[in-house]
Amino acid sequence: MYAYEPHDQLLVDQRAAQFEEQVERRFEGALNEDEFRPLRLQNGLYQELHAYMLRINIPYGTLSSRQLRKLADISRTYDKGYGHFTTRQNLQLNWLSLKDAPAILAELASVEMHAIQSSGSCIRNVTADHYAGAAPDEIDDPRIWAEIVRQWSTLHPEFAFLPRKFKIAVSGGGNDRAAIAVHDIGLKLVHDDEKQIGFEVQVGGGLGRTPMLGKVIREFLPAEDLLSYLEAILRVYNQLGRRDNKYKARIKIMVHELGAEVVRDLVEDEWLATRDSALKLPQDEITRIRNNFLPPVFEDVVIPDPDHQVQEPGFIAWQHTNVHAHKQPGYNIVTVSLKAFGIAPGDASAEQMYVLANLADAYSFGEIRVSHEQNLILPHVRADQLPALWQSLQRVGLGTANAGLATDIISCPGMDFCTLASARSIPVALAITERLDDLERLHNIGELKIKISGCVNACAHHHIGHIGILGLEKKGEEFYQVTVGGRADDDAAIGEIVGPGFAGHQIPDVIENLIAVYLDIREAGERFVDTVKRLGTTPFKESLYAHSQTR
Amino acid sequence: MTAQIITANRLDTGIVVYLSQTFDWTVDISSAWVLTASSEVEDTLKIVERAKIARDVVGVYAIDVDDNDEITVPVPLRFRERIRVSGPTVSPHHA
Numbered sequence: 001m002y003a004y005e006p007h008d009q010l011l012v013d014q015r016a017a018q019f020e021e022q023v024e025r026r027f028e029g030a031l032n033e034d035e036f037r038p039l040r041l042q043n044g045l046y047q048e049l050h051a052y053m054l055r056i057n058i059p060y061g062t063l064s065s066r067q068l069r070k071l072a073d074i075s076r077t078y079d080k081g082y083g084h085f086t087t088r089q090n091l092q093l094n095w096l097s098l099k100d101a102p103a104i105l106a107e108l109a110s111v112e113m114h115a116i117q118s119s120g121s122c123i124r125n126v127t128a129d130h131y132a133g134a135a136p137d138e139i140d141d142p143r144i145w146a147e148i149v150r151q152w153s154t155l156h157p158e159f160a161f162l163p164r165k166f167k168i169a170v171s172g173g174g175n176d177r178a179a180i181a182v183h184d185i186g187l188k189l190v191h192d193d194e195k196q197i198g199f200e201v202q203v204g205g206g207l208g209r210t211p212m213l214g215k216v217i218r219e220f221l222p223a224e225d226l227l228s229y230l231e232a233i234l235r236v237y238n239q240l241g242r243r244d245n246k247y248k249a250r251i252k253i254m255v256h257e258l259g260a261e262v263v264r265d266l267v268e269d270e271w272l273a274t275r276d277s278a279l280k281l282p283q284d285e286i287t288r289i290r291n292n293f294l295p296p297v298f299e300d301v302v303i304p305d306p307d308h309q310v311q312e313p314g315f316i317a318w319q320h321t322n323v324h325a326h327k328q329p330g331y332n333i334v335t336v337s338l339k340a341f342g343i344a345p346g347d348a349s350a351e352q353m354y355v356l357a358n359l360a361d362a363y364s365f366g367e368i369r370v371s372h373e374q375n376l377i378l379p380h381v382r383a384d385q386l387p388a389l390w391q392s393l394q395r396v397g398l399g400t401a402n403a404g405l406a407t408d409i410i411s412c413p414g415m416d417f418c419t420l421a422s423a424r425s426i427p428v429a430l431a432i433t434e435r436l437d438d439l440e441r442l443h444n445i446g447e448l449k450i451k452i453s454g455c456v457n458a459c460a461h462h463h464i465g466h467i468g469i470l471g472l473e474k475k476g477e478e479f480y481q482v483t484v485g486g487r488a489d490d491d492a493a494i495g496e497i498v499g500p501g502f503a504g505h506q507i508p509d510v511i512e513n514l515i516a517v518y519l520d521i522r523e524a525g526e527r528f529v530d531t532v533k534r535l536g537t538t539p540f541k542e543s544l545y546a547h548s549q550t551r
Numbered sequence: 552m553t554a555q556i557i558t559a560n561r562l563d564t565g566i567v568v569y570l571s572q573t574f575d576w577t578v579d580i581s582s583a584w585v586l587t588a589s590s591e592v593e594d595t596l597k598i599v600e601r602a603k604i605a606r607d608v609v610g611v612y613a614i615d616v617d618d619n620d621e622i623t624v625p626v627p628l629r630f631r632e633r634i635r636v637s638g639p640t641v642s643p644h645h646a
Contacts, residue, residue, distance in 0.1 A: 051565040416639035
C-alpha cells in the first residue's frame with residue numbers, strides 16, 4: 001500500500017482548503033462559472049445531468065479497508081448511499097452538491113485520497129494490473145512503478161496543460177490484465193537477458209472515436225530510467241501533439257501521423273537530455289517505495305482437499321470463475337463481482353462497501369483492488385477460507401459467480417447520468433443480463449467480455465470487448481452499433497463493426513444470436529474470442545443479418 | 552417555431568431547474584414558462600444572463616418542447632431532456 005509522506009498530506013490538505021475558499025467565492029459571485037469551472041474540474045468535480053459528480057482517484061486501483069469505509073461513509077453522508085466503480089479504477093459519486101464538495105475532499109484527504117487530475121488535459125490516475133502483488137505470472141509488482149509515476153506526474157508543472165488528457169497503465173509482465181495497449185503509454189514489466197527489470201514501452205494506444213493500439217517504441221527500458229523516458233515522451237507530445245483540433249489531440253494521432261519510428265527517434269533524442277538528469281531513479285528510493293508494497297506475512301496453509309470442501313453448486317461455480325491462482329501456495333485471488341442481476345455494472349452500495357471492508361480485514365490483509373472491469377478484488381485469500389468468504393459475500397449480493405462471463409458486462413453510466421452520452425448503456429446491460437440469467441448456460445458459454453459505451457468517447461472500452469456495443473443517437477432515437485472480435489489481452493485487437501446498428505430492444509436478441517453462432521462452430525476448449533480469431537467475423541455477420549431486423 | 556422553455560442546473564445542488572414566468576427557477580417543469588417566438592427566447596436568455604437569478608444556476612439554455620393544446624405539461628422533444636426531467640431510467644436500486 002502506498003504511504004503518504006508529510007508533503008503528500010500537506011498537498012491534499014491544502015488543496016481541500018483552497019477548494020473550500022474557491023467554492024465560497026463562487027457562491028459569493030466573486031468567481032463566475034467560466035472562472036470556476038477549471039478549478040472544480042481540477043478537483044474531479046463535474047456537472048452531470050442531474051447533479052454534480054465527483055471522480056475520486058484510486059491510485060492503480062489499490063484501496064485499504066480504511067479507505068473503502070471512508071468511501072462508504074462519504075456516499076452515505078453526501079450522496080445516495082452508493083458509488084460507481086469505473087474502467088479507470090476510480091469511484092464516481094453521482095448525486096453530490098457543490099456545497100458539500102470541499103468537505104468531501106477534506107474527508108478523502110484524511111485517508112490519503114483525492115480527486116486531483118481526475119479531469120483535464122493532464123496525466124490522469126495511473127492504472128495497473130488489479131492482481132498486482134498476487135499474480136503468479138508477474139515479473140514485478142507494477143504498483144511500485146505506478147506509484148513512482150504517480151509521484152512524478154502529480155502536479156508536474158510542465159504537463160499541466162497537455163494537448164489532451166493522458167493515461168498511463170502498467171502491467172506486471174505476465175498476461176496483460178491492465179489493457180496497456182489502449183493507453184497513451186502502456187508499460188509492461190520485462191526482464192532483459194541478464195534478468196534485470198525494465199519496461200517494454202508502448203505509445204499511442206487509445207479508444208474514443210479513433211481507436212488505436214499502442215506501438216512498441218522501446219523493447220527494454222532499464223527500470224531506473226523510467227521517469228526520464230516518460231518525461232521525454234511527454235515533452236515530444238507536449239510540443240507536437242495537435243492543439244488545433246480536440247479530436248486529433250491525443251498522442252495516438254501524433255503517433256499515427258508521424259509514424260512510430262519517427263516518434264521513437266524524437267523520444268530517444270529528447271531522452272539524451274533527460275536520461276542522466278535528476279530523474280534517474282536512485283536505487284534507495286526504489287527500495288523505499290518497494291518497501292511500501294511488500295507482500296503480507298502469509299501463513300502456511302493446508303490446501304483443502306476438493307472432495308472435502310463445500311459441494312454446493314453455487315460455491316463450486318463461484319470458485320470456478322471468481323477464484324484465481326495466487327503466487328503464494330495456499331492463497332487465492334478473489335474477484336468480487338459488481339455485476340449482480342438487476343444492478344448497474346460497477347455499482348456498490350455503502351452497505352456492500354462496509355461489508356467488503358470488513359471481509360478484507362478478515363480474509364485479505366485489509367487490501368482491496370478495483371479492476372478496470374468494474375469489479376472489486378480481494379487479493380490474498382486463504383484457500384481454506386473461501387467457503388466462509390463466499391457465504392458472507394452472498395449475504396450482501398456480492399457472491400455472483402460470473403467473473404469473465406457474459407453477464408460480467410462493462411458499462412459506462414451512459415445517458416442516464418452523463419452529459420456527453422448519446423444513448424443509454426445501463427438499461428442495455430441490464431436487459432442482456434436478464435436474458436442470460438442462467439448460471440449453467442453462462443458457464444457453458446464461457447469467457448465472453450461484453451462492453452457497452454453510451455457514446456464515442458468509449459469509457460466502457462467497447463472497441464476491445466469480445467462483443468462491443470456503442471450507443472448513438474440518430475434523429476432523436478437511440479441505436480446501437482455492434483462490434484465483434486475486440487480484446488485487451490496480449491493479443492489486443494480492435495473489434496470489427498458487424499453492420500448497421502440496432503434498436504436498444506433488439507440487443508439481447510443480437511447477443512443471443514452471436515452466442516448461438518459461437519456455440520455452433522466452436523471447437524473444443526475454444527473461447528468466443530478464439531473462435532472469432534480462427535474464423536473471422538463473417539459467420540457472425542451472416543447469421544446476425546439473416547435473422548435480425550436491422551434499422 | 553417549436554415551443555421552448557429555459558433550463559439550467561442549480562449552482563449549489565446541481566439539480567435540474569426551469570425558468571418560470573415569475574422569473575424564478577423551479578424544479579417543476581409544469582411551472583416552466585413556455586416561449587413560442589424565437590425573439591422571445593433570445594430576449595429572455597439575455598435578460599436571464601444579466602439578472603440576479605443567473606447567479607443561482609449554471610448552464611442556461613433553451614430546449615424544444617411539445618406544447619400542443621392537449622398537453623398541460625411541456626414535454627421535451629429530445630430524449631436527453633426527458634431524462635433530465637424524470638431522472639435516470641434505471642431504478643436507483645442502491646438509493
